[in-house]
Amino acid sequence: MLVLLFILFAGLAIGCAIAVVAQRNPLYCAISLIGVFISLACLYVMLAAPFIAAVQVIVYAGAIMVLVVFVIMLLNVEQEERRRSRLGFLVPVAVVLAAILIAEATFIIWFVDRSPVRTLSNVSDTGLTSSIGSALLTKYLLPFEITSILLLMAIVGAMTLARRIKEIPPGAAVVPGAQVLPLHMFDPTIALDDTRAVEAHGSDEVAEVLGVPDDHDPTKRD
Amino acid sequence: MVPQLSWYLALSAILFTIGVAGVVIKRNVIAMFMCIELMLNAVNLTFVAFSSFFHDVTGQLFVFIVMTVAAAEAAVGLGIIIAIFRNRESLDVDDASILKL
Amino acid sequence: MDWATILDIALKFVAITIAFTVVLLIVAYTVLAERRVLAFIQGRLGPNRVGYGGMLQPFADLLKFILKEDIVPDKSTRFIYFLAPVIATMAALMTMIVYPFGPETRIPLINVTLPLSIARFDVALLYVLGVTSVGVYGIMLAGWSSNNKYSLMGGLRSSAQMISYELALGLSLIGVVLLAGTLDLQKIVEMQSGWHGFKWFVFFQPLGFIIYIIAAIAETNRVPFDLPEAETELVAGFHTEYSAMKFALFFLAEYINMFTVSMLAATLFWGGWNVPFIDLVFARGSFMFGFLSILGFLFKVCVFLFAYIWIRGTLPRFRFDQLMNFGWKFLLPVALLNIFLTATILTFFDVI
Numbered sequence: 001m002l003v004l005l006f007i008l009f010a011g012l013a014i015g016c017a018i019a020v021v022a023q024r025n026p027l028y029c030a031i032s033l034i035g036v037f038i039s040l041a042c043l044y045v046m047l048a049a050p051f052i053a054a055v056q057v058i059v060y061a062g063a064i065m066v067l068v069v070f071v072i073m074l075l076n077v078e079q080e081e082r083r084r085s086r087l088g089f090l091v092p093v094a095v096v097l098a099a100i101l102i103a104e105a106t107f108i109i110w111f112v113d114r115s116p117v118r119t120l121s122n123v124s125d126t127g128l129t130s131s132i133g134s135a136l137l138t139k140y141l142l143p144f145e146i147t148s149i150l151l152l153m154a155i156v157g158a159m160t161l162a163r164r165i166k167e168i169p170p171g172a173a174v175v176p177g178a179q180v181l182p183l184h185m186f187d188p189t190i191a192l193d194d195t196r197a198v199e200a201h202g203s204d205e206v207a208e209v210l211g212v213p214d215d216h217d218p219t220k221r222d
Numbered sequence: 223m224v225p226q227l228s229w230y231l232a233l234s235a236i237l238f239t240i241g242v243a244g245v246v247i248k249r250n251v252i253a254m255f256m257c258i259e260l261m262l263n264a265v266n267l268t269f270v271a272f273s274s275f276f277h278d279v280t281g282q283l284f285v286f287i288v289m290t291v292a293a294a295e296a297a298v299g300l301g302i303i304i305a306i307f308r309n310r311e312s313l314d315v316d317d318a319s320i321l322k323l
Numbered sequence: 324m325d326w327a328t329i330l331d332i333a334l335k336f337v338a339i340t341i342a343f344t345v346v347l348l349i350v351a352y353t354v355l356a357e358r359r360v361l362a363f364i365q366g367r368l369g370p371n372r373v374g375y376g377g378m379l380q381p382f383a384d385l386l387k388f389i390l391k392e393d394i395v396p397d398k399s400t401r402f403i404y405f406l407a408p409v410i411a412t413m414a415a416l417m418t419m420i421v422y423p424f425g426p427e428t429r430i431p432l433i434n435v436t437l438p439l440s441i442a443r444f445d446v447a448l449l450y451v452l453g454v455t456s457v458g459v460y461g462i463m464l465a466g467w468s469s470n471n472k473y474s475l476m477g478g479l480r481s482s483a484q485m486i487s488y489e490l491a492l493g494l495s496l497i498g499v500v501l502l503a504g505t506l507d508l509q510k511i512v513e514m515q516s517g518w519h520g521f522k523w524f525v526f527f528q529p530l531g532f533i534i535y536i537i538a539a540i541a542e543t544n545r546v547p548f549d550l551p552e553a554e555t556e557l558v559a560g561f562h563t564e565y566s567a568m569k570f571a572l573f574f575l576a577e578y579i580n581m582f583t584v585s586m587l588a589a590t591l592f593w594g595g596w597n598v599p600f601i602d603l604v605f606a607r608g609s610f611m612f613g614f615l616s617i618l619g620f621l622f623k624v625c626v627f628l629f630a631y632i633w634i635r636g637t638l639p640r641f642r643f644d645q646l647m648n649f650g651w652k653f654l655l656p657v658a659l660l661n662i663f664l665t666a667t668i669l670t671f672f673d674v675i
Contacts, residue, residue, distance in 0.1 A: 010233045020256060027400075029253050033259065040266070046225070049270050051449070052285050054450055061456070063293065069464075106232075113228050128445055129446060150290070151294055
């Protein structure tokens with residue numbers, strides 16, 4: 001019964017992994033990767049690690065891949081075209097290396113099954129939330145604290161990378177929570193390459209700030 | 223008949239190989255990033271398998287830390303990808319072969 | 324495969340079927356209840372023609388959805404277009420298996436003592452959070468695959484809102500976990516028994532409960548947080564291009580999500596299946612006790628659903644930037660403050 005479940009989830013994981021590599025549309029790659037993560041979570045449950053399985057679904061499938069799919073949708077990434085790569089002579093080398101890796105995997109199976117180390121059964125107390133929690137906060141406290149600093153660094157780094165820098169002239173009135181608009185949109189007589197920008201709530205306020213006449217008629221659709 | 227430790231290790235090796243092949247083959251930066259995540263998950267599977275068969279919680283703690291690092295790396299990596307896209311208008315790694323933006 | 328395992332699996336299938344039927348019926352009548360209650364709030368009557376007082380309206384709606392023409396937009400990605408409502412509905416339904424509907428009861432005919440929930444495992448609360456996170460994909464993929472800029476905007480906004488408020492939701496539940504000391508939902512409900520209802524966690528965690536309710540309303544895309552699917556804003560948001568049965572699946576997924584978060588609120592904060600004074604009358608573990616506990620639990624869930632509909636009829640909706648500001652700059656720090664206060668008070672009283 002457990003063997004059947006293992007074959008099911010392992011087959012699903014390998015199938016979705018091959019789909020990640022073979023698909024050309026990046027959104028299909030992302031969905032296949034989510035399939036890999038969920039089948040790995042099921043394998044973790046079979047290994048009596050329910051906390052890691054739940055955290056895998058929440059963090060990997062539920063947060064990281066949502067971020068990746070967001071980026072794919074926002075950047076509107078197209079399919080990869082098939083292009084004849086300049087390094088085509090490496091394909092036989094790749095096949096040989098893959099065969100070596102499969103030989104290594106077979107060696108692993110053969111050797112670990114015959115090693116004298118006795119492995120215990122899967123069902124145990126490690127893997128429960130309480131044992132992970134107590135180990136994390138007593139014996140492994142230093143990695144835990146360093147990880148929190150690492151996350152802070154990641155937040156600051158991501159915000160710095162994604163920031164758009166616009167020139168706000170010193171005299172402009174900046175209203176929080178509003179849009180940044182180029183001046184040309186509200187006064188066509190200003191040149192297009194004038195990089196001054198204004199933050200305002202509505203077009204009447206923009207007109208007041210700029211000192212231009214407000215001829216935006218709210219009863220007409222834009 | 224219960225799944226042995228070697229089965230899990232072999233599955234992990236196969237997933238890792240597929241991830242490496244993906245990083246080498248794919249030209250889209252986001253797809254390469256996803257194959258790197260696949261490699262990280264293969265290693266996670268090895269850790270959890272050892273932790274389960276030897277009743278040591280250290281493996282699962284390592285997986286916890288690896289997941290945190292992967293989340294941080296995802297955030298910063300995708301920020302870099304967005305910055306590259308804004309400057310080059312293309313996500314093809316082969317096109318990003320000059321150092322000057 | 325001995326007989327005990329087979330009986331176990333068969334009982335689980337029966338339990339899943341019963342729970343599924345009950346949930347779908349309640350959700351179908353929630354749709355009707357929403358239209359009637361909203362109508363009464365707005366000073367009109369609502370659908371009352373089909374059946375007595377409109378009681379057969381859900382079946383009429385179902386018939387309409389089945390018989391409608393199924394439109395597929397021309398340039399949409401077909402696989403994802405069909406996959407999206409399936410993901411949304413599956414993620415909504417999968418959370419149902421961990422809720423305890425009742426205590427251990429002795430069922431009279433089989434003479435077997437059963438805890439009245441489908442599955443019991445150690446990390447049930449994390450499982451619920453994880454499955455809710457996967458439900459975001461249904462909306463994102465629906466918005467993308469419709470090949471329509473309003474759908475894409477609606478889908479991206481809706482999923483951004485959902486992942487922002489998921490954080491506040493998860494953090495508000497940590498206060499409850501600190502109090503209970505376990506992630507297992509059945510143990511949490513059992514810890515709230517006794518004292519005829521004064522041990523319910525809402526009295527110990529009022530701030531956590533308020534944060535949870537606000538985050539839950541935002542998570543299920545309901546008013547006042549429903550800008551991404553409001554009819555006056557983005558046509559219909561991410562489900563613009565969906566018709567007939569696929570739209571019915573999205574509709575169903577939204578109401579089942581509402582039902583799920585109401586069940587979680589009832590379980591974690593309002594004592595689950597504990598009804599205040601019935602253990603003076605019936606013995607614990609008897610059939611009537613179990614039956615009345617199930618009814619009590621469903622009553623609490625229906626009170627929450629009524630509150631949802633009431634809020635929908637009363638409040639205006641947030642603008643999207645106000646919504647995101649509120650979620651990140653106010654609700655998340657207040658949830659962290661709640662955890663800090665709970666942990667401090669618990670350490671001070673040395674209960675942990």
